[in-house]
Amino acid sequence: xxxxxxxxxxxxxxxxxxxxxxxxxxxxxxxxxxxxxxxxxxxxxxxxxxxxxxxxxxxxxxxxxxxxxxxxxxxxxxxxxxxxxxxxxxxxxxxxxxxxxxxxxxxxxxxxxxxxxxxxxxxxxxxxxxxxxxxxxxxxxxxxxxxxxxxxxxxxxxxxxxxxxxxxxxxxxxxxxxxxxxxxxxxxxxxxxxxxxxxxxxxxxxxxxxxxxxxxxxxxxxxxxxxxxxxxxxxxxxxxxxxxxxxxxxxxxxxxxxxxxxxxxxxxxxxxxxxxxxxxxxxxxxxxxxxxxxxxxxxxxxxxxxxxxxxxxxxxxxxxxxxxxxxxxxxxxxxxxxxxxxxxxxxxxxxxxxxxxxxxxxxxxxxxxxxxxxxxxxxxxxxxxxxxxxxxxxxxxxxxxxxxxxxxxxxxxxxxxxxxxxxxxxxxxxxxxxxxxxxxxxxxxxxxxxxxxxxxxxxxxxxxxxxxxxxxxxxxxxxxxxxxxxxxxxxxxxxxxxxxxxxxxxxxxxxxxxxxxxxxxxxxxxxxxxx
Amino acid sequence: xxxxxxxxxxxxxxxxxxxxxxxxxxxxxxxxxxxxxxxxxxxxxxxxxxxxxxxxxxxxxxxxxxxxxxxxxxxxxxxxxxxxxxxxxxxxxxxxxxxxxxxxxxxxxxxxxxxxxxxxxxxxxxxxxxxxxxxxxxxxxxxxxxxxxxxxxxxxxxxxxxxxxxxxxxxxxx
Ligand SMILES: Cc1ncc(C[n+]2csc(CCOP(=O)(O)OP(=O)(O)O)c2C)c(N)n1
Ligand code: SF4
Numbered sequence: 001x002x003x004x005x006x007x008x009x010x011x012x013x014x015x016x017x018x019x020x021x022x023x024x025x026x027x028x029x030x031x032x033x034x035x036x037x038x039x040x041x042x043x044x045x046x047x048x049x050x051x052x053x054x055x056x057x058x059x060x061x062x063x064x065x066x067x068x069x070x071x072x073x074x075x076x077x078x079x080x081x082x083x084x085x086x087x088x089x090x091x092x093x094x095x096x097x098x099x100x101x102x103x104x105x106x107x108x109x110x111x112x113x114x115x116x117x118x119x120x121x122x123x124x125x126x127x128x129x130x131x132x133x134x135x136x137x138x139x140x141x142x143x144x145x146x147x148x149x150x151x152x153x154x155x156x157x158x159x160x161x162x163x164x165x166x167x168x169x170x171x172x173x174x175x176x177x178x179x180x181x182x183x184x185x186x187x188x189x190x191x192x193x194x195x196x197x198x199x200x201x202x203x204x205x206x207x208x209x210x211x212x213x214x215x216x217x218x219x220x221x222x223x224x225x226x227x228x229x230x231x232x233x234x235x236x237x238x239x240x241x242x243x244x245x246x247x248x249x250x251x252x253x254x255x256x257x258x259x260x261x262x263x264x265x266x267x268x269x270x271x272x273x274x275x276x277x278x279x280x281x282x283x284x285x286x287x288x289x290x291x292x293x294x295x296x297x298x299x300x301x302x303x304x305x306x307x308x309x310x311x312x313x314x315x316x317x318x319x320x321x322x323x324x325x326x327x328x329x330x331x332x333x334x335x336x337x338x339x340x341x342x343x344x345x346x347x348x349x350x351x352x353x354x355x356x357x358x359x360x361x362x363x364x365x366x367x368x369x370x371x372x373x374x375x376x377x378x379x380x381x382x383x384x385x386x387x388x389x390x391x392x393x394x395x396x397x398x399x400x401x402x403x404x405x406x407x408x409x410x411x412x413x414x415x416x417x418x419x420x421x422x423x424x425x426x427x428x429x430x431x432x433x434x435x436x437x438x439x440x441x442x443x444x445x446x447x448x449x450x451x452x453x454x455x456x457x458x459x460x461x462x463x464x465x466x467x468x469x470x471x472x473x474x475x476x477x478x479x480x481x482x483x484x485x486x487x488x489x490x491x492x493x494x495x496x497x498x499x500x501x502x503x504x505x506x507x508x509x510x511x512x513x514x515x516x517x518x519x520x521x522x523x524x525x526x527x528x529x530x531x
Numbered sequence: 532x533x534x535x536x537x538x539x540x541x542x543x544x545x546x547x548x549x550x551x552x553x554x555x556x557x558x559x560x561x562x563x564x565x566x567x568x569x570x571x572x573x574x575x576x577x578x579x580x581x582x583x584x585x586x587x588x589x590x591x592x593x594x595x596x597x598x599x600x601x602x603x604x605x606x607x608x609x610x611x612x613x614x615x616x617x618x619x620x621x622x623x624x625x626x627x628x629x630x631x632x633x634x635x636x637x638x639x640x641x642x643x644x645x646x647x648x649x650x651x652x653x654x655x656x657x658x659x660x661x662x663x664x665x666x667x668x669x670x671x672x673x674x675x676x677x678x679x680x681x682x683x684x685x686x687x688x689x690x691x692x693x694x695x696x697x698x699x700x701x702x703x704x705x
Contacts, residue, residue, distance in 0.1 A: 012562045012570075115573040139569075139596075172571040172596035173558055244596065251594035317599040334600075335616040337582025338545060368579065531680075 013176045015169040018140040019077075019107060020045035021178060022147035027185035028075045028103075030054075032062040034419065035450040036081030037116040038170035039109035043079055044453075047463050055455060055462045058386075058419040059084035063091045063106065067160075070102035071197060072188040075151055082110040082123045083385065087420070093130045095160050097207035099196030102186065103154035105147065106132070107163045112287040113314035115167050118366065118385065120312075122288035127162050127265040128295075131211050133218050134162040134265040135227065136243045140174040146262065148179070149227065157214045164264070166287065168244040168314065219266035227262030228271055237324075238279030240272060240296070240303065245287055245315050252320035264292070269299050276301050285323055287315045342371050347516035348442055350490045351411070352377035354497050360409045360504075363396065365389035365421075367413035367449045368518070369442050386416050390424025390439055397433030405435040406504055412439065415447035415455045418470065422479075428509055429480035436507040438500070441472055444518040452521050464528075476511040483510040490514050537567075537590030538659060539598040540652070542645075543617040544609030546580045549645035552678055553607065554585035556649060559674040561589040564665045571596035582613060584620070590661060605655065607648050626655055632697050643690030646675060650694020654702060668695075 013021065019042050023031060031046045031053040033039065047053035056062035059080040066076035080088060085108045095104065108126070111117040127134035135150055137143040143165065150161040195203050222228070233256045241249045242261040249258055259275040261267065276282045276296075283304040284292040293305035306323045309331075315323075322331075342349055352372035355362050356379035364370060364380035365388060373380035382392050393410035400408070412421045421441075428437055447453040454460040459469035476484045483503065490496035496514070503510035540557060544550040551572060558570040572585035586598040598620065606621040607628045608614050614629055621627060633647045653671055656662045675687050 010562075012558060012568065167573065168571060168596060171573065172569060174569045174593075174596065175562070175567065248595045248597075251599075316597050317595050335619060337613070337616045338580070340546065340579030340581030343579065371579065527680075 009178055011176045011178065012173050013140045013144075014041065014171055014173045015137065015140050015143040015165055016041040016171070017045045018143040018176050019147050019163070019165070020049060020051070021176070022144040023077050023105075024049050024051050025179055025183070026075065026148045026151045027183050028077050028105075028151070029185060029188075030066065030069045030074060030076045031079065032056050032065045032076070033079035033107075034059045034062055034084055035415075035447050035453040036084050036109070037450055038111060038165075038167040039079045039081045039084070039107060040450050040453065041170070042077075042107060043462060046077075053462050055453060057456055059088040060091060063088040063095070066104055066106075067091060067095050067098075067100070069188070070100045070104040070154075071098075072190050073102040073186050074188045075103040075105075075155075075186065077105045077107060079107040080109070081117065082108055082121055083117065083119065084108075085123055085126055086121075086385075089126070089130075092126070092132070092160070094199050094204075096130045096132050097199055097204055097211055098159075099193060099207075099210075100154070100158045100160065101191070102188070103151045104160040105150045105154055105163055106160055107165065109170050110164065110166045110288070112166055118383070120288065122291060123162075123164055124264060124291045125289065127164070131215055132160050132162045132265070133157070133215070133263065134164050135262060136164050136264050137169055137262070138243050138246045138260065139169070140172070140176045142262065143169060144176050144178060146227075153218075157218060159211070159214060162265075164243075166243055172244070215266055219269070222263045222266060223268045223270050225263065225268075228268050229260045229262070230275065231258040231260060233257035235278060236280050238275060238282040239324075240275065240282065240284040240292060241286065242292070243287070245285055245320070248315055248317050248320045249285055252317045253324055261292075267292075267295055269296075269301075272296055273299070273301050276303060283324060285315070285320055339374060340371065341374065342368060343519055345519050347444055347489055347514070347518070348372065349377075350493050350496065351440065351442055351514055352379045354490065354493055354500065355379040355409060355411070358497065358500060359407065360500075361396065361404070361407045363389045363393035363408065363410045365410075365412040365416045367416055367442075367447075368444075369411065369413055372411070380411070387412070387420025387424055389416075390421055390428060393439070394424070394428055394431070394433060394437060397435055397437050402435050405433065406507075408437065409500070409504070410437070410439045412441055413448075414441060414443040414445065414457050414472070415453070417441050417472065418455050418457050422475065425476060425479050425481065425511070432509055436509055438503045438510045438512065440500075441511065441513045443472065443513050443515040444521070445515070446518050446521040448518045448520065452518070452524055472511075472513050481509050481511050483508045484513070485510065486513045486515060489516045491516065536661060537588050537593050538605075538656070538662065539603045540587045540605040540607065541584055541598050541603045541617065541620045542587070542607045542609070543582070543584040543613050543620075544645070545613060546583050548583075548609045549642060550583045550585050550609060553609070553645040553649055554587050556646070556671075556674045556678050557587045557652070558589075559678065560666055560670050561587070563670055563674070566590060566665075567593045569593045569596040582616060584617060605652060607652055609644055609648065628652055628655070632701065633694060634697070637693050638690055639686040643687055646687045647690040647694035647697070650691040651698035651701075652694075653691075654695055654698035658702070
């Protein structure tokens with residue numbers, strides 16, 4: 001953004017709030033996504049500011065909805081956490097081939113250090129794999145500015161743009177000066193373009209070479225795009241960095257010359273080459289995978305990287321100092337804090353106490369209830385990705401000897417069930433294990449883990465307006481599951497245990513829906529009613 | 532550190548105690564006083580009673596949003612059992628503000644401890660060379676109001692005052 005566009009306003013915003021604010025100011029007409037830490041507040045803020053924001057059942061659907069809007073000329077943003085892009089990867093890769101008149105901005109919020117995630121995958125790899133340009137803000141001001149830039153680039157090259165942020169960008173508040181006036185919104189309208197949007201092989205072959213041509217143009221353009229900045233310093237040490245790491249670097253090595261990259265795919269190779277030439281020692285410092293180092297070296301530019309131990313976890317000022325000192329001595333373990341636990345009075349508690357006492361084999365899933373793996377329950381045996389409870393449970397049932405197979409229960413939360421459990425249930429009806437199977441849906445009426453978001457099973461939309469309510473019991477029956485039980489709670493542990501024992505012994509396919517609201521959601525709703 | 536030396540505060544406690552609220556209030560106060568400020572924390576599981584910390588750094592210019600380990604000028608801890616796990620964040624000679632500073636019986640609700648300790652912090656900050664005269668009690672009160680529900684304004688303003696008195700007594704002894 002050129003400085004004359006900035007206003008006098010000075011706001012203290014998180015990166016997520018800045019993205020939401022920029023989306024509004026940049027004329028985004030639709031924000032869609034699925035909750036996931038650290039991305040969740042983007043859409044919540046966008047909605048609170050008056051933007052149209054909606055939760056999709058999962059990230060794949062969200063990305064498709066955003067793509068549809070962009071196909072008719074609108075500006076759309078799809079938000080998700082890093083693993084969400086795995087779910088949305090299918091449309092993401094082929095959307096890159098298509099010709100998009102509007103703007104499609106995909107926000108991927110990565111979680112190096114696993115503050116609240118099941119892995120620390122580095123989604124910069126997705127930009128390369130799919131051929132989607134990627135911007136990486138280093139603070140909230142850049143989160144704001146780069147959201148604008150992403151919209152502009154998406155429209156200029158008629159392709160998706162990936163805005164890649166990390167936990168520390170999403171959840172840190174820094175000062176933002178927003179722009180003067182919102183830019184105009186385009187008028188959406190349909191124009192037929194089968195070659196650009198119907199990816200049959202004949203069209204896709206052409207589209208693939210068009211994509212590579214666009215990426216070549218962007219690689220040239222980015223060199224002088226203003227997205228990259230050299231911060232002057234002594235020529236003895238140069239550091240290439242992006243995102244929040246650039247801020248750590250400036251503090252850890254104030255004397256160093258820094259090349260701060262705002263766009264990390266395609267990379268500004270000429271600028272990097274000149275920068276490396278201008279210093280005696282050049283180190284690329286990055287969180288996660290050795291992506292910058294490998295990409296820069298592949299261009300024949302000699303650059304130093306970090307030791308392997310710094311691939312794990314977040315970076316911070318002290319770790320950057322250690323990387324620069326080539327210090328590979330073991331790092332002190334930070335003292336252990338108190339781990340989270342299920343709230344007192346959480347309806348999930350009885351479920352896990354019972355499963356523990358029954359010595360079930362529990363294929364679990366992701367949500368608050370994953371805490372069932374910790375003491376005092378220790379009643380979860382697998383947890384891999386959203387929805388996996390059902391598929392993994394079925395696989396175990398197929399492979400285990402019958403006396404063990406009969407102990408297997410799949411446990412899944414309501415939001416997770418809608419996200420990706422439904423297809424698992426279809427699989428169960430289609431390929432039933434010979435011992436039957438039991439799926440326990442812990443329906444607390446909210447997406448509690450990520451901060452109490454609504455979903456298609458809660459009867460409310462993101463803006464809390466009433467919506468159609470998906471009935472899990474009707475859905476299960478229509479899929480072909482005959483034995484469906486809806487219970488309160490489980491409020492009564494004795495009755496719950498009896499029911500579970502009956503289902504396990506029956507050899508049938510059973511779905512047990514344990515329904516009782518999350519106590520934090522109840523408190524939140526009460527507060528909102530009073531207000 | 533940075534030009535004009537930034538001040539580093541870490542607030543620590545357990546999920547549900549108002550750690551993030553406290554750091555939000557502090558960040559807003561220094562923000563409205565015109566300082567550069569960065570505030571950072573990890574949330575997500577914070578509602579589930581686990582350990583939470585939040586960093587607030589302010590001064591003329593702040594770079595990293597995270598307070599480097601062992602460099603915090605102030606460590607504000609809301610739960611006695613969270614002092615040890617967080618002590619390593621404090622620099623040598625840094626100030627620890629702990630629950631025992633506040634007479635719990637004087638608070639209308641134990642949930643006011645976060646704001647009471649902010650009251651104490653406000654007294655210490657006034658002695659900082661770069662801060663003196665820039666953070667008024669009124670600015671603190673405004674930030675408390677804008678971050679909390681109207682229903683609990685009075686009890687929190689009272690908690691803030693209690694914290695200030697406790698700190699004034701303590702610093703007078705020092
Ligand atoms: C693909 C993917 N998207 C989002 C998330 C973030 N996430 C983790 S669990 C969860 C849903 C939890 O809701 P629910 O299943 O209803 O369980 P609850 O927390 O309410 O017990 C979400 C959105 C994720 N881990 N993976
Ligand atoms: S937030 Fe809700 S679902 Fe999560 S542990 Fe607490 S009561 Fe249970």
